[in-house]
Amino acid sequence: MKIGWKLKTGEERYLTLWKSVDDPSPGSFAYRLDINGLPQLIIDRGSMKKYRTRPWNGIGFGSVPAVPSLVFKPTVVSNENELYYTYEAVSNAITMRLWLNQLGYLQCLILNRGSSEWEVLYSAPFDQCFIPKSQEGRGTKKSLSMNCVRESSLECQKGDGFLRLEGVKVPDLLKVQLNMSMSLKKCEAECLKNCSCTAHANLNISEEVSSLLMWHGDLIDIREVSEVYRGEDVYIRRSVSNLRSTHDSSTRNRSEAILLVSIISSTIFLGLVFCIIWKESKK
Numbered sequence: 001m002k003i004g005w006k007l008k009t010g011e012e013r014y015l016t017l018w019k020s021v022d023d024p025s026p027g028s029f030a031y032r033l034d035i036n037g038l039p040q041l042i043i044d045r046g047s048m049k050k051y052r053t054r055p056w057n058g059i060g061f062g063s064v065p066a067v068p069s070l071v072f073k074p075t076v077v078s079n080e081n082e083l084y085y086t087y088e089a090v091s092n093a094i095t096m097r098l099w100l101n102q103l104g105y106l107q108c109l110i111l112n113r114g115s116s117e118w119e120v121l122y123s124a125p126f127d128q129c130f131i132p133k134s135q136e137g138r139g140t141k142k143s144l145s146m147n148c149v150r151e152s153s154l155e156c157q158k159g160d161g162f163l164r165l166e167g168v169k170v171p172d173l174l175k176v177q178l179n180m181s182m183s184l185k186k187c188e189a190e191c192l193k194n195c196s197c198t199a200h201a202n203l204n205i206s207e208e209v210s211s212l213l214m215w216h217g218d219l220i221d222i223r224e225v226s227e228v229y230r231g232e233d234v235y236i237r238r239s240v241s242n243l244r245s246t247h248d249s250s251t252r253n254r255s256e257a258i259l260l261v262s263i264i265s266s267t268i269f270l271g272l273v274f275c276i277i278w279k280e281s282k283k
Contacts, residue, residue: 001098003041004033004077004084013084017100029104033085037173039076041085043104043124050104051125052221054169054232056085057203057211071110071121072096096121156195159240162188167231169223170201170213177214187212191237201234 002013014032019025029050034042038055053061056076071094074087089096093113100106105125109118179187184202191197196216203211222234 002084002086003031004039004082005035006082008081015098015100017102017104020102027102029100031098031100031106033083035083037176038178039078039083039085040173043100043106045104049172049221051106052172053124055173055203157240160192161238161240162191162200162235163238165222165234165236168234169221170203170232170234171199171215171219172221173213174218174220175216177216179212179214182212184212187214188235190214197237199234199236201232203232 001015003015005012012032014030016030017027019027028045029043030045031041031043034040034052040055041053041061042049043051055061060074070090072087072089074085076085077083087096089110095111095113097109097111097118098106099109105123107123108121110121111118182190184200187200187202191200191214194216197214198217198219199215201213203213219236222236
């Protein structure tokens, strides 16, 4: 199965659901390859995205389970005629299919040779919004909008820095700059020179090859990723006041932890002393 585009004719191949159980005409949701920027798989309803993977990195799409790599091999083919995504099972004993249901959820199903029951390999969407644009959408999978944005605006002044978000899905590729040769340190310096630069990340394509991405403007759809899924480290630009607040909060939490440990240790010590004195008095 191919999901993607014929570049010369503009023809698109995508997966869609039935309008209803009895009506095979196209429904409202579609699973397709978004080729604006780096290729990424999305589930949309019209112009509204419900879900997207991490961009293709030459090996696979991030924010999909790490387990499927043992079951199937994903591939993105890019040439002057076509740009499409396809996959193949690693064993002839496995049959695979994708299914998009009426709620816009995708399931990858597998059928093992000798079995009569399809098993769910993974489902999507499965990740949670990191910083929702509205409180109404916080932590809910039912919300169609993916407008996850920063909590405060940038002041763009000397002293700006970056907050590292570990193991997340990178923001949507609405306005990005790609560089295949820049180091992470130089990327950070270049980002700070431009007030419109709001984040940067290093996408590991392989042990030898990586690419640097810089985002300009709003950061949309940063998602928390479970440990069983692939995520990236994203460096979010923060103003000097936000960084100071984050540092003060971390220092305060560390001090509270040290105080708590000291109280517990003192309590245990005094308890032991009391027990020794009590035993000596009984002799």
